[in-house]
Amino acid sequence: MSTVTTDTLVAPWAEWQERFTRGRRLLEAGTYALTEGAITAGCRLFAGYPITPATDIAEYMSKRLPQVGGYYMQCEDELAGMHACAGGSLGGLKAMTATSGPGFTLMHDAYGWAITNEIPVVVVDAMRVGPISGITGAPGQGEFYVARYASHGGNFETIVLSPSSVQESFWLTVDAFNLAERFRTPVTILTDQVISDMWEDLFVPEGDDLDFVVPRRHNLMMPFYPLASDALDVPPNIIGQGTGVCVSAYTHTEEGYDIEAMEAQWAQTYRLVNKIRHHRDQLTRYETVGVEDAEVIAVAYGAAARTVKTAVREARGRGVRAGFVRPITLWPFLDELYARDVPYLVCELNYDGQLVREVMRSAPDKTRVHFMGKSAELHTVAEVVTALEGVARQGRIPELPYIWTQVR
Amino acid sequence: MNHLATKYLRPSQIPTKACHGCGIGMIENWILQSIEELGLKREDVIFGTGIGCVGRQTFATWGGDNFGATHGRALAIATGLKLAQPDKKYLIVVGDGDAASIGTSHLIHAARRNLGVTVICEDNMGYESTGGQFSPTTPAGYVTNSSPYGMVEPSFDPCDVVKAAGATFVAETTATQWHQTVKIVKKALQNDGFSFVHVRFPCNENFGAYALGTRDTLKNLEWIYEHTQGRKADGSETDFTWETGIKHDASNSRPEFTRILRDMNARVREKLGGGPA
Numbered sequence: 001m002s003t004v005t006t007d008t009l010v011a012p013w014a015e016w017q018e019r020f021t022r023g024r025r026l027l028e029a030g031t032y033a034l035t036e037g038a039i040t041a042g043c044r045l046f047a048g049y050p051i052t053p054a055t056d057i058a059e060y061m062s063k064r065l066p067q068v069g070g071y072y073m074q075c076e077d078e079l080a081g082m083h084a085c086a087g088g089s090l091g092g093l094k095a096m097t098a099t100s101g102p103g104f105t106l107m108h109d110a111y112g113w114a115i116t117n118e119i120p121v122v123v124v125d126a127m128r129v130g131p132i133s134g135i136t137g138a139p140g141q142g143e144f145y146v147a148r149y150a151s152h153g154g155n156f157e158t159i160v161l162s163p164s165s166v167q168e169s170f171w172l173t174v175d176a177f178n179l180a181e182r183f184r185t186p187v188t189i190l191t192d193q194v195i196s197d198m199w200e201d202l203f204v205p206e207g208d209d210l211d212f213v214v215p216r217r218h219n220l221m222m223p224f225y226p227l228a229s230d231a232l233d234v235p236p237n238i239i240g241q242g243t244g245v246c247v248s249a250y251t252h253t254e255e256g257y258d259i260e261a262m263e264a265q266w267a268q269t270y271r272l273v274n275k276i277r278h279h280r281d282q283l284t285r286y287e288t289v290g291v292e293d294a295e296v297i298a299v300a301y302g303a304a305a306r307t308v309k310t311a312v313r314e315a316r317g318r319g320v321r322a323g324f325v326r327p328i329t330l331w332p333f334l335d336e337l338y339a340r341d342v343p344y345l346v347c348e349l350n351y352d353g354q355l356v357r358e359v360m361r362s363a364p365d366k367t368r369v370h371f372m373g374k375s376a377e378l379h380t381v382a383e384v385v386t387a388l389e390g391v392a393r394q395g396r397i398p399e400l401p402y403i404w405t406q407v408r
Numbered sequence: 409m410n411h412l413a414t415k416y417l418r419p420s421q422i423p424t425k426a427c428h429g430c431g432i433g434m435i436e437n438w439i440l441q442s443i444e445e446l447g448l449k450r451e452d453v454i455f456g457t458g459i460g461c462v463g464r465q466t467f468a469t470w471g472g473d474n475f476g477a478t479h480g481r482a483l484a485i486a487t488g489l490k491l492a493q494p495d496k497k498y499l500i501v502v503g504d505g506d507a508a509s510i511g512t513s514h515l516i517h518a519a520r521r522n523l524g525v526t527v528i529c530e531d532n533m534g535y536e537s538t539g540g541q542f543s544p545t546t547p548a549g550y551v552t553n554s555s556p557y558g559m560v561e562p563s564f565d566p567c568d569v570v571k572a573a574g575a576t577f578v579a580e581t582t583a584t585q586w587h588q589t590v591k592i593v594k595k596a597l598q599n600d601g602f603s604f605v606h607v608r609f610p611c612n613e614n615f616g617a618y619a620l621g622t623r624d625t626l627k628n629l630e631w632i633y634e635h636t637q638g639r640k641a642d643g644s645e646t647d648f649t650w651e652t653g654i655k656h657d658a659s660n661s662r663p664e665f666t667r668i669l670r671d672m673n674a675r676v677r678e679k680l681g682g683g684p685a
Contacts, residue, residue, distance in 0.1 A: 047488060066676040071491045071669050075484070076517040083477070083484035090475070090485075091492020109478050239473045240493030242451030244418070246468045248476030249459065257421065257468045258476070 005290030005316060011328055012178075012285075013171030016205075016212050023205040030169045030196040031056035034124055034189070035064060036204050037173025038096045041213055043122070044070035045095040047084035049077055049103060052136045053193040054126040057098040078103035082110035085121045089114075090239045090247060094177060094216055098124035101143055102133060104150070111186055112151030115158070115272060117247045117256075118225065120180035120216075120236055122173070123150075124189045126196040127302075129349075129376045138376040139193040139303050141349035147188045148331045155269040157276035159183060159283060160331040162190045164305045166200035172285075172328070178214040179283070182233050183275055190330060192349070194303035194378065219243075223254035227267035230274040232282065276332060285328035286337055290316065294323025296392045297340065299359055300347040301327050303378060308347045311384030318385065320392045330355075335362040343368040343391050347384060351375050353407040360407070370397055373404035412440040416450060417471050424465040429625035431583040431609030432465045435530055438586060439499065442593035453497045454489065456482045458506030461537045461611070462530045466501050480511025483518045486525050487665075494666045497597055498525035504545040505535055508566045515566070519573035519602045521665035526596045526603040529566055532611040533619075540614025547648065550619040567606050571656045576601035578656040583609035584633040585652060592654065599659035600667075608632055608650065 026032075034057055038046070046061035048054075062072040071088070075081040078099055085095035099107060104125045114121050125147060129140035147160045161176055163169040169191065176187040217235035224237050224245045237245045246256030251268055253259050276283070287305075289312055291297055300308040305326040315322040325337050338344065341364040346356040351373045360366040372379065372387050383400055390398045397405050413422055417440070426432050443453060455470035457463040459479035467476035477485050482500050490498060507515050507529040518525065534552050535541040541554035545566070549558045571578045577599040579592040589607060596603035610616055610628035617623050620631050634640045638649035663671075 045488060045491060066669075066673045067680055069673055069677065071666075071673070073487065073491070073669075075487075076513050079481060080484040080487070080514055080517070083481045084488035084491075087475075087485035087488030087490075088492045089488070091489045093488075093492045095488065109481065110484075113478050113481075239454060239475060239489060240496055242472060244471065245473055246475070248467055249478050250467075250476065258464075 006292065008288045010284055010286050011171070012175055012212065013168070016171060020205040020210065022207055023203055026202045026204065027199055028166060028202040029056060029199050030166045030191065032060055033166045033169035033202050034098070034173050034191070035060035037170040038122065038177065039064055039068055040204070040210065041174045041177035042094045042216065043096045043177065044068070045073070045085060045088035045093040046070070046097065047073040047075050047088065047095065048081040048097040048099060049075055051100045051103045053128060053196045054098040054100050054124060056196070057124060078106035079109055082107040082121070082123065083113070086110050086114045086119050089119050089121050090237065092216060092218065092238050092240070094120070096122040096124065098126065100126050100128050101130050104143060104146065108151050112153065113249055114186045115151055115156045116249065116252070118184035118236065119186070120184055121186045122176045122180055122189065123186055124191060127190065127192040135376050137193060139349050139378060140375060141192060141302060141304060141354070143190060144330060144348070144354035147190050150188060155265070156272045158188065158331050159185060159276065160188045160190050161285065161328055162301045162330050163195055163328070164302050164326060165195070166198065166202050169195060170202060170204065174212065181214045181216060181236065182282070183279070184234055184236050185276070190302070192303045224256050225252055225254050225268070226271060227254050228270045230271070230278040232275065232279050280332055283329050283332060284334060286334055287326040287328065288337070289313070289324035290321070291323035291325060291340065293321055294340070294342060295321040296343045296345060296388055297323040297325055298345045298347060298384065298388060299325045299355065301330060301355065304347050304349050307378050307381050308384050311381045311388065314381055315385050315388040318389070320388050322388045322392070333358050333362070338362040339364070341365060343370065343395070345370045345372055345387055345391050345397070347372045347379050349375055349378070351404040356407055371405050371407045372397060374402060410437065412437060412444060416440050416443065417469050421468045424469060426461070426465040427613045429612040430461070430465070431532070432462060432530060435583060435589070435607055435609060436466060436469065438589045439501070439528060439593055442590050442597065445590070446594055446597055448497060453499055454493065456486050456498065456500045458482045458502040458511065460503040460505045460535065461532060462501060462503035463506065464537060480506050480509070481514060482506060483511060483514040483523070483525070483527070487518060487523055490524060490666050491669065494524070494670070500525050500527045502527065502529055504529065504531040504533065504543045508544045508564065512569070515570060516573045519570040519575040519604065522574060522576055522601040522662055524600055524602070524664040524666065526593070526605065528593065529604065529606045531606060531608045532615055533608065534611065534615050536611040536614040540618055552615065552618055567604065567655050570602070570604040574602070575604050575656065576658045576661055577603035579604070579654045580606040580650065580652045582607060582632050582636055582650065582652060584629055584636065588652070595654070595657070595659065600664045601660065601662065
């Protein structure tokens with residue numbers, strides 16, 4: 001049985017990390033990496049409200065931002081936090097906020113405002129176990145769908161990325177800022193308690209030649225909102241330059257006036273949805289191991305992906321041709337990663353089953369998509385190996401304590 | 409068109425969608441007069457609004473840059489914006505729902521920080537764009553469409569709240585006091601800090617019709633005027649009195665919030681030996 005597998009990373013930083021080798025080599029936390037990624041990307045405003053396990057990002061930002069001429073704001077609540085970020089971004093500052101589930105819910109008000117008005121902002125959601133306050137210091141992945149639908153009312157697409165290591169938290173944050181600028185939209189970094197709190201090797205590139213950062217540009221003329229257009233790289237609008245730009249919560253005209261007309265709703269929705277859908281090729285980020293010859297493919301993201309990837313290699317050693325798919329871009333969902341007609345084992349840190357439903361929708365045979373949910377603790381390597389063997393040999397996951405396999 | 413409208417407003421958005429006899433347009437005219445008397449230009453002022461009658465009728469009327477926030481969050485947005493664009497004047501024109509209910513926490517904390525903005529709270533004493541429900545500024549006992557037996561909650565005065573929170577300029581006026589309002593708004597805009605101006609105005613369609621029993625603009629204005637005097641036209645006492653005028657003036661007495669952050673940044677960078685940002 002072959003144990004040779006190809007390990008593929010498709011993400012812009014696959015190239016960045018080859019090209020940039022001068023900088024600081026550290027042992028640091030995921031929250032530190034997110035902070036440094038933001039500073040490197042040009043973030044100059046952080047406004048938020050402390051919440052476990054995202055609090056350390058706020059603390060690091062309060063120290064780092066004044067050093068680079070930026071502003072740290074500890075707001076009265078998360079509503080104020082993300083609104084202040086949107087306001088700062090409209091004034092020309094690249095902005096970020098960070099929270100966990102309970103605060104993320106409060107940000108949806110501002111999230112929708114930023115989507116509609118095409119305001120670049122980066123939002124970190126460090127997930128923990130829920131619902132509501134749940135277990136504050138334990139890993140969960142309950143906001144997969146919430147991140148997709150981070151506002152009400154429909155008529156929009158969102159961009160959600162998820163890192164699975166400290167180093168990747170750094171690169172992915174730079175990438176998130178770049179995408180926010182290029183797509184003129186908020187981008188969510190969906191991380192979790194494990195990836196935020198854990199310490200690992202971290203390389204932070206330094207120098208004046210960091211050409212991977214997309215700088216802030218300003219749109220100084222009409223149209224402020226290119227309606228019925230999927231154009232990328234339209235510079236964000238700026239308030240304070242006397243352009244006469246209008247920004248609001250309403251369905252708008254290309255000047256930004258509120259309008260109540262079906263045609264205007266169509267034109268705005270075309271813009272908000274298709275600027276993302278039509279440029280999915282710019283949003284493809286994932287990692288795979290050995291999918292080419294796999295007889296069963298394990299799927300996981302974020303913290304869960306770490307033990308699952310190890311288990312896939314372990315299973316290979318034990319004679320199961322296992323493959324591994326780790327979507328880094330969670331939304332828009334990368335359906336193409338599930339094209340092979342083989343059984344899938346979807347491991348995620350919740351009992352209700354979220355990622356698994358999208359894999360079921362994408363895979364050729366949804367009856368062979370198996371759910372392996374766990375909550376408040378990572379899947380162990382042994383559990384995932386047992387499940388991979390079970391799916392490959394008996395077509396089902398053997399009964400395991402605290403593992404949930406029902407999706408309906 | 410009135411010369412202030414020509415000079416400062418956006419022709420396509422005038423007249424506003426306000427109901428007949430609404431005080432919002434009149435108060436905006438007075439605000440424009442204050443702006444002109446201070447010699448401010450379109451590009452000097454950023455105009456922010458909220459949701460409800462006041463947000464809907466004033467959003468995008470301003471000819472310069474402007475924003476219409478989600479309900480209650482105009483000050484939260486203005487806080488970030490002021491950090492990015494500190495040299496502008498900010499006129500945050502909101503209603504009683506924005507300022508005294510859904511967004512009160514932002515109002516309190518903007519006052520506490522002494523954020524350099526002028527909030528004009530145009531108060532029609534209820535939620536009129538949703539059909540006339542009571543708000544925290546509806547006088548106790550008055551009938552609205554959600555208080556058919558009389559408003560059972562005590563009302564509250566946003567001026568008291570922002571003063572207690574640390575606002576450096578606080579004033580109260582009404583839609584019956586033209587010159588006083590212009591004078592007050594000018595003073596408010598000259599404070600490099602948090603200014604709050606509370607302006608009561610009549611809603612004829614809802615508050616007037618249900619609480620006061622008339623859609624007659626003059627009668628509704630008269631009811632407001634009487635409550636600033638404490639006496640009705642027939643000489644009898646009103647059920648309560650609004651004390652209008654400047655409530656608190658500590659203009660320019662303490663540093664503006666974003667100035668404090670900029671000064672701190674300069675100190676941190678100097679210590680690090682770094683250059684300008």
